[in-house]
Amino acid sequence: MYRYDLISCHDCGVLHRRRPLASRDKARCVRCRSVLYRGADPDLGRIAAITLGALMIFLIAQLTPIVRLEMNGNMSTSTLPGAVAIMWGQGMRVVSMCVALFTIVFPAIELGAVLYVALGLRAGRQPPGMHLLLRAVRKAREWGMTEVLMIGILIGLIKMTSMSKVVIQPGLLAFGALTLMMAVEASIDPRLLWNAADRLGAGQPLAPPERDALEHKKPMVACHACGLVLADAGQHGQRAQHCARCGCKLHRRKPDSVKRTWAYLIAAAILYIPANLLPVLNTDSLYGNKDDTIISGVVYFWDTGAPELAVIIFVASIVVPMLKLAALSLLAWTAQRRSHWRPMQRTVLYRMVEFIGRWSMLDIFVITVSVALVRFDAMAMMTPRPGALAFCAVVVLTMIAALEFDPRLIWDPIKDKNGVRHV
Ligand SMILES: [Zn+2]
Numbered sequence: 281m282y283r284y285d286l287i288s289c290h291d292c293g294v295l296h297r298r299r300p301l302a303s304r305d306k307a308r309c310v311r312c313r314s315v316l317y318r319g320a321d322p323d324l325g326r327i328a329a330i331t332l333g334a335l336m337i338f339l340i341a342q343l344t345p346i347v348r349l350e351m352n353g354n355m356s357t358s359t360l361p362g363a364v365a366i367m368w369g370q371g372m373r374v375v376s377m378c379v380a381l382f383t384i385v386f387p388a389i390e391l392g393a394v395l396y397v398a399l400g401l402r403a404g405r406q407p408p409g410m411h412l413l414l415r416a417v418r419k420a421r422e423w424g425m426t427e428v429l430m431i432g433i434l435i436g437l438i439k440m441t442s443m444s445k446v447v448i449q450p451g452l453l454a455f456g457a458l459t460l461m462m463a464v465e466a467s468i469d470p471r472l473l474w475n476a477a478d479r480l481g482a483g484q485p486l487a488p489p490e491r492d493a494l495e496h497k498k499p500m501v502a503c504h505a506c507g508l509v510l511a512d513a514g515q516h517g518q519r520a521q522h523c524a525r526c527g528c529k530l531h532r533r534k535p536d537s538v539k540r541t542w543a544y545l546i547a548a549a550i551l552y553i554p555a556n557l558l559p560v561l562n563t564d565s566l567y568g569n570k571d572d573t574i575i576s577g578v579v580y581f582w583d584t585g586a587p588e589l590a591v592i593i594f595v596a597s598i599v600v601p602m603l604k605l606a607a608l609s610l611l612a613w614t615a616q617r618r619s620h621w622r623p624m625q626r627t628v629l630y631r632m633v634e635f636i637g638r639w640s641m642l643d644i645f646v647i648t649v650s651v652a653l654v655r656f657d658a659m660a661m662m663t664p665r666p667g668a669l670a671f672c673a674v675v676v677l678t679m680i681a682a683l684e685f686d687p688r689l690i691w692d693p694i695k696d697k698n699g700v701r702h703v
Pocket residue numbers: 289290291292293294309310311312313314
């Protein structure tokens with residue numbers, strides 16, 4: 281038995297033993313039905329090829345203009361980094377930094393690190409810095425938002441067709457292709473690369489402490505980053521135990537998970553009020569000067585004959601943050617009370633919150649694109665307003681709240697069936 285053959289379920293902690301699968305099969309947790317791993321072992325050459333392709337499209341998307349606006353003989357055009365720079369120049373420094381991180385920096389880290397590690401492993405050696413880079417890939421993927429940006433750009437463009445002529449540029453097509461490539465890239469689990477590194481040479485057999493812990497049902501602990509399951513050395517507190525593979529600090533559950541989730545939730549709930557009351561965007565045009573809040577933006581789309589866009593923005597900006605606050609409060613409250621109530625449904629709820637969290641950034645991306653392109657001095661000018669900062673903060677805080685919550689707390693109070701071991 282190799283050390284990567286032990287798998288602890290990310291959502292409920294049940295310990296499983298890896299078995300070979302057919303290429304299209306999924307292994308699911310016996311208790312909470314989460315997907316543990318998919319298909320056959322990864323083909324490092326294929327991973328490197330996909331990632332290299334994605335990286336090239338990423339560069340084209342970032343460096344070429346997305347769209348050109350024409351208005352009475354004046355022209356305006358921008359790349360994504362250009363749009364971020366304009367937001368920065370308008371005093372929206374925090375918002376522009378968030379946009380840059382979520383759409384430029386994190387996708388770049390994800391693609392660059394996966395390519396570097398896959399090429400190194402393919403050449404038969406562990407590339408230097410591999411553990412740090414794969415940990416960065418996990419974090420970068422939690423925060424990368426290429427697909428949300430793509431929809432944000434499209435909505436921004438539809439909005440602008442009402443005031444000027446819109447000419448599509450290569451950058452927009454590249455972003456479309458990049459969105460598809462990033463979806464393929466997301467199917468490459470960094471843990472596969474850690475396992476591939478383990479397989480180099482003679483493979484890494486299960487170490488004596490882990491064999492002992494398995495046999496005698498002693499406590500075990502799973503690494504948050506690379507997924508390796510180790511014998512619990514019982515050193516929590518002063519001297520932390522570190523993962524034998526990636527060097528990450530180990531803990532049985534995320535420390536102070538419920539308390540921290542509450543803290544971020546309360547901060548997000550407070551900021552949710554100014555985020556909806558303060559204007560997020562100012563439009564100065566020949567028709568006058570007006571401030572828009574999120575909700576008046578929705579009304580604008582509804583009135584101008586684009587009800588489907590009004591619904592998309594309403595759901596992403598108003599409904600999703602509210603549902604997220606409610607769902608995470610429910611999860612934190614039931615975990616705190618060690619409730620036995622519907623653990624399966626609560627796990628599904630958590631997975632949904634994790635999945636939809638990033639979509640609330642949609643309106644921020646629409647604002648970024650609008651501000652960068654609608655710059656026709658006397659005729660039409662759009663500038664961001666303070667509401668955008670509050671709104672961006674709500675999205676980031678609820679995402680952190682979801683990440684701080686440890687879904688295994690849902691299952692901890694539930695009595696195990698015979699023979700099921702958890703970590
Ligand atoms: Zn599970």
